[in-house]
């Protein structure tokens with residue numbers, strides 16, 4: 577389903593500052609291989625959330641070959657340094673990410689783990705300022721309690737693909753992924769511990785701030 581006016585995303589993309597050559601190469605690789613990266617418009621938004629929140633510790637779940645990681649790492653670097661966890665279960669993608677992030681001069685900020693992301697978050701000591709989730713969608717709802725436990729009060733949980741190409745609006749679509757996204761959006765929006773906005777950028781980005789108690 578086409579979610580936006582056809583000129584909207586190209587227009588927003590034209591406003592994103594030019595990226596370093598290695599990031600442009602990552603964008604070109606995604607186009608050639610049809611790999612689902614967040615893209616420059618959402619990438620710039622993730623960078624901005626990192627800067628606005630002053631985040632120094634970011635945990636990324638389902639990192640691919642490091643494109644979204646690069647945006648977080650640029651934000652953390654500009655905030656004075658810290659660490660960004662890159663977690664993906666595919667060793668070849670992890671190797672590719674190391675290579676790209678080294679080309680960008682950001683690899684010293686990144687902790688690389690080849691692992692299932694929920695298990696890795698469980699094993700990793702918190703708290704985190706930001707936890708970004710881009711794993712297989714059917715696992716989004718079950719990741720929420722752990723994310724909540726690992727975020728600092730005032731920290732941000734961010735979920736990509738929360739409009740799921742508009743499939744969530746189709747009353748006949750009961751696939752596991754579509755149902756999981758519907759559950760996640762409702763569950764976070766109704767959770768009194770979070771304050772949320774679903775931002776209709778690209779495929780939808782849900783931003784949830786954990787309240788101080």
Ligand SMILES: C[S@@+](CC[C@H](N)C(=O)[O-])C[C@H]1O[C@@H](n2cnc3c(N)ncnc32)[C@H](O)[C@@H]1O
Nearest residue numbers: 613614638640643644664665692693710711712
């Ligand atoms: C949508 S892509 C990530 C793109 C990345 N966030 C970006 O924008 O550059 C998701 C990646 O995470 C991997 N993945 C999915 N579920 C995972 C899980 N539970 N644990 C670890 N990796 C996972 C997928 O195989 C894929 O490589």
